[in-house]
Amino acid sequence: MDRYRKALTNAIAVEIFIPKRLKYMGKVYSLLEDELKNRRLRPRVLGFSLSWVEGAFYGDRQIYDELTSVIRIIFDRENLGMDIKRQEATLERKVFQLMHQLAEICEGDEEQFWTVRNDIQVYKLLKKESGGSK
Numbered sequence: 001m002d003r004y005r006k007a008l009t010n011a012i013a014v015e016i017f018i019p020k021r022l023k024y025m026g027k028v029y030s031l032l033e034d035e036l037k038n039r040r041l042r043p044r045v046l047g048f049s050l051s052w053v054e055g056a057f058y059g060d061r062q063i064y065d066e067l068t069s070v071i072r073i074i075f076d077r078e079n080l081g082m083d084i085k086r087q088e089a090t091l092e093r094k095v096f097q098l099m100h101q102l103a104e105i106c107e108g109d110e111e112q113f114w115t116v117r118n119d120i121q122v123y124k125l126l127k128k129e130s131g132g133s134k
Helices: 022-037 084-105
Strands: 004-019 045-058 063-076 114-127
Touching: 004 045, 004 084, 022 045, 022 063, 022 084, 063 084, 084 114
Parallel strands: none
Antiparallel strands: 004 063, 004 114, 045 063
């Protein structure tokens, strides 16, 4: 008997890169958790993850070679509506709002904040309801 059903969600993944500093992580997690809990937001956050990578970035005057936090946020494209221009504007506003909030968390210490966007399909395998209590 198959216990799971398939589901597909159109989504947008945004990755924001900031230097890995222990003093930032608690506030970063709180910000992302608040975004996830607020289900009325547009675009709605489906999930997020944090990872760390070795990275090198060229700044205004030098190359920065450091441990980098990658903040991956997955937004629900379906709650953005059908109008493509409006979708783009809403997402852009949200991404820059988050970047500004992260800049505040970083106390203005960092020279640049970078973001990468990918339009994705999220394939999910969801456990079927059993009819009784869990």
